[in-house]
Amino acid sequence: MLRRYLIAAALSVVVPLAVPAGAGGSPLAAPAGGPAKATQGRWIVVLNDPADLVAVSEVARHASALGGAVTGRFAGLGALSVGLPGSALEALRRDPHVAYLAADGPVRLLDGPAPAGWTVPGWPGTPPGSRDASRLVPPGVVRIGAAPAKVNGLATAGPAPKVAVAVVDSGISRRSDLNVAGGYDCSNDPYDKLFGDSTDDHMGHGTHVAGIIGGRGSVVGVWPGAPLYAVRVFPRFGSAQLSNVVCGLNWVADHAGELGIKVVNMSLGGDGTDDNDCGLKEKNAFHTAICRVVDAGVTVVVAAGNDGADLSTTTPAAFHETLTVTAMAAFTGVAADHAAPPAGCRTKTADETAADFSNYAVPGSPATSHVIAAPGVCVTSTWNDGGTKTISGTSMAAPHVTGLVARCIDAGPCAGLTPAQIIAKLRADAAARPAATGFAGDNRHPVPGKYYGDLATVAGY
Secondary structure, three states, X not given: OOOOOOXXXXXXXXXXXXXXXXXXXXXXXXXXXXXXXXXXOEEEEEEOOOOOHHHHHHHHHHHHHOXXXXXXXXXXXXXXXXXXXXXXXXXXXXXXXEEEEEEOOEEEEOOOOOOOOOOOOOOOOOOOOOOOOOOEOOHHHHHOXXXXXXXXXXXXXXXXXXXXXXXXXXXOOOOOOOOEEEEEEOOOOOOHHHHOOOOOOOOOHHHHHXXXXXXXXXXXXXXXXXXXXXXXXXXXXXXXXXXXXXXXXXXXXXXHHHXXXXXXXXXXXXXXXXXXXXXXXXXXXXXXXXXXXXHOOOEEEEEOOOOOOEXXXXXXXXXXOOEEEEEEOOOOOOOOOOOOOOOOOOOOOOOOEXXXXXXXXXXXXXXXHHEEEEEOOOEEEEOOOOOEEEEOOHHHHHHHHHHHHHHHHHHOOOOOOOHHXXXXXXXXXXXXXXXXXXXXXXXXXXEOOEEOOOEOOOOOO
């Protein structure tokens, strides 16, 4: 059945990318006046029939005739982004092809401040016998059972990964220790017009996420060497708009099949709720876009948010179609250690406890059906300057689980499962881990009034 692709509410996001020839979904034009004016008069127009490609062109012409400027066409979602004078709103709403109009808005990243002075050589968790102690297997990767048997050059344990991951973020830097297979640029970075379109990461966030997922060199990720597609939605300066994120999701949905993309990581957040109808009731285009990606067989992993609050009012964390990841602290990778924070790591969170900043679900609420936990405090990973950096946030927890999903599909236990079945399996595997290997805040060591889920784990994959 055809779905109307709707949108509402301002959100928060990050995105990386690289552009294969013929990629669909045009990036947005930069509004004059910079980020401060970006939301003034900018709308997302959602059509009644997302399959009607002719209607997209007809509505675009109608908007132009009303004095508007079409800044993006998302034919796969049946939507457009437009700059429109207020006097034209009602006329465009009455267009027979239009389901509704919703205001565009800014998005944000979900990482925290970077601790200073933290170096990586000799990090706990580096496999015994490794010839290069600077090759970091971070404690978080060790904690979820994903450390490879050995680290030797760029070699990975087992067969080369095949399942591809789309990282919707600030881009991914081209490094020899990351397998960046391609992507798409939805950032509309005005500087790219001077220096050429780029899917490179000018902020660092997307590269950090990518290293946690698939690092295979200075940082060893959960699934080393996993093919990564950088879907860039953030410019090098300023904020992104929700329409940039819809652009990125449109690209993923259109190209997932041909590129083998089975997982999406979204370490971003904003306001909104789950209407249990893919955004149709609340006219939330972001929700509907995620549903279309899930319909394409792609599991969407998202960060829970860093407000230390109920995640039911944060999107995309609240959407039940996603696997939502809360954050906990794993300073050494050993459950029984309860160590002090590493030198230079400024945090109020104690080792092996839920992160003080992490959002959570309310016990007994519907949100508890799609929540899982992963390490997200003082996580070191690859950075866009060629080195590494240590930052905290549910942004860092989510890619641990994204890597697990890719690993599970590649290894076989999750092969052929639907996204909903994959979410159920990873949560069941996490719940089955021995109580002694859990953390303070999981379901067997609960914090009153706060549900963080169980700690993700490798279970035969």
